[in-house]
Amino acid sequence: MDRDHVIVVGLGFGDEGKGAVVDALCADGPVSAVVRFNGGAQAAHNVVVDGRHHTFSQFGSGTLAGVPTWLSRFVLVEPIALATESRELEAIGVADPLSLLSVDAGALLTTxxxxxxxxxxxxxxxxxxxxxxxxxxxxxxxxxxxxxxxxxxxxxxxxxxxxxxxxxxxxxxxxxxxxxxxxxxxxxxxxxxxxxxxxxxxxxxxxxxxxxxxxxTTGDEAGRLADSGRLVFEGAQGVLLDETYGFHPHTTWSTVVPRNARELLQGRSARVLGVTRTYQTRHGAGPLPTEDPAVLARFPERHNGTGEFQGAWRAGHLDADLLRYSVDCCGGIDGLAVTHLDATGLKVAAGGELADMPDPIAYLEGLLGVGVLVAATGPTRADYEVRENPRHDRVDFGVGGRDRAPV
The missing domain is CATH 1.10.300.10 (Adenylosuccinate Synthetase, subunit A, domain 2)
Incomplete structure (x- = not known):
């Protein structure tokens, strides 16, 4: 794909594969920094590279590709957990991880x-x-x-x-x-x-x-970084958990849509890359309209389980209506990253009907009118393909005929 700044946003309830997508973009390079623009220490972005695995929480998911992280003022910073994560990264071969990290002075502390x-x-x-x-x-x-x-x-x-x-x-x-x-x-x-x-x-x-x-850091660090090289903005959670557009009360206290990243860029151009699995997942309580225990049984999750506070890991069929809704909430997207393309026997729900989905890429490009820029057929960096520019134009949706203010 081209060398514009990229804003990576999950289009589901989180756990779409955003971390591995960010890692793939950074490995494809050149990227000067990963910028976190929402969330905090609850992020759980799994990256697997050459036998090394790390679940990124506050460090950006480009760390194993050697790309530094900047935590913006929109991120909630938990220093004790950050120190633990630094030690974990050192244990898998990252030298002096904290030297790769900078933090905005205005970010709130989680204590x-x-x-x-x-x-x-x-x-x-x-x-x-x-x-x-x-x-x-x-x-x-x-x-x-x-x-x-x-x-x-x-x-x-x-x-x-x-x-x-x-x-x-x-x-x-x-x-x-x-x-x-x-x-x-x-x-x-x-x-x-x-x-x-x-x-x-x-x-x-x-x-x-x-x-x-x-x-x-103080001042316009985002502008300095943006003018010195290509940035990848790494989102946390998914649009369906957004504090404004998610389904209350089962939401995050965070702006998941690209608004924060755009504010940091102050008018500089960027492409929005929406990330989706080929099936729907949710960790914990809240609505999951296409939930199906058979899907959960077919696709066991190595890095997700029942959490003491978060609750159970759940799965269901891809929901076309929710996917279009998420794109609308973002103000449109410029491309897709599709993960879990190795899954077979998939179905998709649209308009209350459940149908087979034999070719997810063709289906999603037709549904959303944008190309697939990152395609993943497994959990490791080697399974992620970063593609050239799509042949589609950007599409903005108005779900249900409603007008939505730009975000």
């Missing part, structure tokens, strides 16, 4: 207080769980919305149980005094929900070490 509160709320929901990963993502975003609110207010359907303070950011890790004040306020705020929580002084020390180990 153990957020994680504990997230798990306490999800446990309290019992059978009505939302399907949270239990990583503190929603809680980090929610606390960041509380500026100007007070005890007893209801914000995003959750009651404010204490007096909130300013949300801690990555930039605060450079100023131990400011960081301690914010973490002290966080501890007091969450005590009614989680009890005493972790010891603040220890966290300050850990976060100061984090600030020493990574490059923290």
């Amino acid at each position: 153990p207080f957020h994680v504990a509160a997230n798990r306490a709320r999800e446990n309290a929901r019992g059978a009505d769980r939302h399907g949270s990963c239990g990583k503190g993502i929603g809680e980090t975003v929610w606390y960041g919305l509380l500026d100007g609110h007070k005890l007893g207010d209801v914000v995003e359907e959750q009651e404010v149980l204490g007096e909130p303070g300013p949300a801690p950011t990555v930039g605060d890790c450079l100023d131990p005094r400011a960081l301690r004040r914010k973490l002290d306020a966080l501890a007091r705020f969450y005590e009614p929900l989680i009890g005493a929580g972790p010891e603040v002084d220890g966290l300050v020390e850990l976060y100061r070490a984090f600030a020493d180990a990574v490059r923290i």
